[in-house]
Amino acid sequence: MISVGVVGGSGYTGGELIRLLLAHPMVELTAVTSRTLAGSPVCETFQNLRGATDLVFAPVDVESLRRCDLVFFATPNGVAMELVPELLAAGIKVVDLAADFRLKDPAVWQQWYGMPHACPELLDEAIYGLPEVNRAAIPSARLVAAPGCYPTAVTLGLLPVIEAGLAVHGPLIADSKSGVSGAGRNASVDLLFGEVTESFHAYKVFAHRHHPEILQTLATISGRTHELVFVPHLVPMLRGIHATLYLQIDETEQAIRQLYEQRYRDESFVDFLPAGAHPRTRNVRGSNLNQIAVHQQGNQLIVLSVIDNLVKGAAGQAVQCMNLMSGFDESAGLAAVAQLP
Numbered sequence: 001m002i003s004v005g006v007v008g009g010s011g012y013t014g015g016e017l018i019r020l021l022l023a024h025p026m027v028e029l030t031a032v033t034s035r036t037l038a039g040s041p042v043c044e045t046f047q048n049l050r051g052a053t054d055l056v057f058a059p060v061d062v063e064s065l066r067r068c069d070l071v072f073f074a075t076p077n078g079v080a081m082e083l084v085p086e087l088l089a090a091g092i093k094v095v096d097l098a099a100d101f102r103l104k105d106p107a108v109w110q111q112w113y114g115m116p117h118a119c120p121e122l123l124d125e126a127i128y129g130l131p132e133v134n135r136a137a138i139p140s141a142r143l144v145a146a147p148g149c150y151p152t153a154v155t156l157g158l159l160p161v162i163e164a165g166l167a168v169h170g171p172l173i174a175d176s177k178s179g180v181s182g183a184g185r186n187a188s189v190d191l192l193f194g195e196v197t198e199s200f201h202a203y204k205v206f207a208h209r210h211h212p213e214i215l216q217t218l219a220t221i222s223g224r225t226h227e228l229v230f231v232p233h234l235v236p237m238l239r240g241i242h243a244t245l246y247l248q249i250d251e252t253e254q255a256i257r258q259l260y261e262q263r264y265r266d267e268s269f270v271d272f273l274p275a276g277a278h279p280r281t282r283n284v285r286g287s288n289l290n291q292i293a294v295h296q297q298g299n300q301l302i303v304l305s306v307i308d309n310l311v312k313g314a315a316g317q318a319v320q321c322m323n324l325m326s327g328f329d330e331s332a333g334l335a336a337v338a339q340l341p
Contacts, residue, residue: 030068096143
């Protein structure tokens with residue numbers, strides 16, 4: 001049993017993290033902080049948790065977090081890097097769900113996030129928290145940078161091809177769609193029901209902060225630089241990521257299917273679908289599962305990759321990393337099947 005705290009528990013990701021941790025058999029959730037909601041019961045903000053917890057949002061106080069064995073940060077970008085060094089010095093493990101420790105180059109961080117990094121000396125130490133890639137390194141980590149939602153769906157969709165070093169002709173194309181919860185819980189005119197419903201649009205073309213994260217991850221896996229066209233879209237649904245990935249390759253369809261089947265055969269949270277299947281975001285809603293299908297015509301390979309952006313794309317994957325860091329079964333607290341309809 002470990003004691004766990006959540007910093008920044010008032011958003012959609014924080015709420016999902018609290019929900020998962022309260023049901024975890026090896027976790028005692030002892031602290032949840034919020035700058036704006038300090039003093040109010042957690043279950044007033046997340047009424048699905050009524051009867052499940054009597055925790056009250058606390059102000060951000062490093063001293064109170066010192067009683068934790070591990071702390072999650074579900075805060076806006078730029079917050080965790082101010083507090084993490086002190087927690088690590090106190091022997092507390094950290095999983096950051098924001099982007100503070102994902103990028104290894106502090107100059108690239110500043111370029112994309114508009115601020116200097118507060119502790120660049122920790123960037124090399126931070127382990128990228130994609131278990132399907134870094135399972136061997138995560139258990140001994142003090143600091144884990146949980147991946148973004150788009151990078152999770154895109155990377156897992158491409159991983160077998162990139163890892164095998166197959167030749168790809170032309171750019172990798174990632175045509176990705178997200179539900180509105182991916183934008184967070186803060187009020188914004190662009191996210192009002194009247195703005196989002198019955199509409200569908202691309203945004204931040206060539207300007208999304210997940211672009212350098214995906215490129216860095218693919219380069220780390222393959223040892224070479226890739227050309228990537230990444231176009232995110234907002235769709236009128238609450239949660240889910242659907243990444244449609246386009247690659248020009250030389251291998252046969254049978255060889256590609258065998259490659260994916262072999263790579264994901266033993267992965268608890270990746271479901272590689274039969275030939276001809278088309279995954280849907282509803283198939284993984286509320287679960288830590290990534291469903292993947294491949295389709296091929298000649299040299300054109302299309303990979304379909306879907307996740308729940310709040311679970312495998314955020315809170316669930318962070319819990320998966322916590323399990324590895326704590327010596328628990330990797331699937332502990334994450335066994336729930338998807339919610340239908």
